Amino acid sequence: MTYGEERIYKKVEVIGISPESIEDAIARAVKKARQSLEGLSWFEVGDIRGHIGEDGRITEYQVVLKISFVVK
Numbered sequence: 001m002t003y004g005e006e007r008i009y010k011k012v013e014v015i016g017i018s019p020e021s022i023e024d025a026i027a028r029a030v031k032k033a034r035q036s037l038e039g040l041s042w043f044e045v046g047d048i049r050g051h052i053g054e055d056g057r058i059t060e061y062q063v064v065l066k067i068s069f070v071v072k
Contacts, residue, residue: 009068025063039070
């Protein structure tokens, strides 16, 4: 895709979840979105949150993303 071309985007909101890291949560969300959407172009991070276990350690990262794709 050439960025000089006229194009229109649509955004959807997804939540990526990972026990490993924020980056992994983002990657998982994008990978899953690619399974049902074509022409993914960019993402923006809205919120970052997670769960804390009883031992005080982080057990889960949650990242709210808006992912855009080109409208055909």
